[in-house]
Amino acid sequence: MSRVATQSDRNVFIELWSEFLVEHRKHGSFILPTERTLKHFLGLFDDYTQCRKIGVTAISDCDHAIGMWGSVTADGSSPYDSDYPCTVYGHGTYVRPAYRRKGLSLGLWKRAEKLLRKRGVNAAIGSTIMANSHLRPMGEGRGFKPLQSVEIKVF
Numbered sequence: 001m002s003r004v005a006t007q008s009d010r011n012v013f014i015e016l017w018s019e020f021l022v023e024h025r026k027h028g029s030f031i032l033p034t035e036r037t038l039k040h041f042l043g044l045f046d047d048y049t050q051c052r053k054i055g056v057t058a059i060s061d062c063d064h065a066i067g068m069w070g071s072v073t074a075d076g077s078s079p080y081d082s083d084y085p086c087t088v089y090g091h092g093t094y095v096r097p098a099y100r101r102k103g104l105s106l107g108l109w110k111r112a113e114k115l116l117r118k119r120g121v122n123a124a125i126g127s128t129i130m131a132n133s134h135l136r137p138m139g140e141g142r143g144f145k146p147l148q149s150v151e152i153k154v155f
């Protein structure tokens with residue numbers, strides 16, 4: 001079971017998201033697990049819990065898992081015209097190691113998707129770290145289909 005986070009979950013968010021950023025970096029993410037990075041995501045958490053932007057943070061019972069999905073604009077609209085006018089982005093999902101492969105992450109997503117649909121969101125965009133091989137099956141299990149890949153050239 002899970003709950004939709006409120007402002008009273010701020011400390012839980014900070015704790016779990018800090019762990020997430022460290023592990024995500026180990027899997028090859030270019031996002032550094034710094035105070036500034038955490039502040040950025042905490043800002044999104046605040047935007048979603050205070051309804052300044054469309055989004056949701058879901059936390060599992062006993063605070064073992066967290067996931068956050070949301071828009072970058074106030075009404076969820078895309079900043080450019082697109083096939084998906086009201087889109088949210090997957091900011092991350094993290095399950096503490098001892099609690100993995102029990103369906104917690106899937107449970108968080110189902111909870112979030114239900115709520116986002118009610119708010120008029122019609123698409124969710126996620127990204128996959130190529131080196132993290134289990135993310136593709138996880139995305140497919142949630143109904144995500146590969147659409148385009150992101151490329152990077154470092155100067």
Ligand SMILES: CC(C)(COP(=O)(O)OP(=O)(O)OC[C@H]1O[C@@H](n2cnc3c(N)ncnc32)[C@H](O)[C@@H]1OP(=O)(O)O)[C@@H](O)C(=O)NCCC(=O)NCCS
Nearest residue numbers: 023092093094095100101102103104105106134137138141
């Ligand atoms: C990725 C992560 C969130 C999965 O959480 P989880 O609660 O263990 O996932 P679930 O139990 O809901 O698994 C859902 C499905 O995803 C796939 N999956 C999850 N972990 C997997 C693994 N290690 N290897 C292969 N497939 C995996 C499976 O298809 C699984 O379904 P199944 O167990 O019926 O086969 C968790 O491993 C994690 O926190 N990893 C570190 C952070 C991270 O990489 N987050 C994702 C980037 S945003």
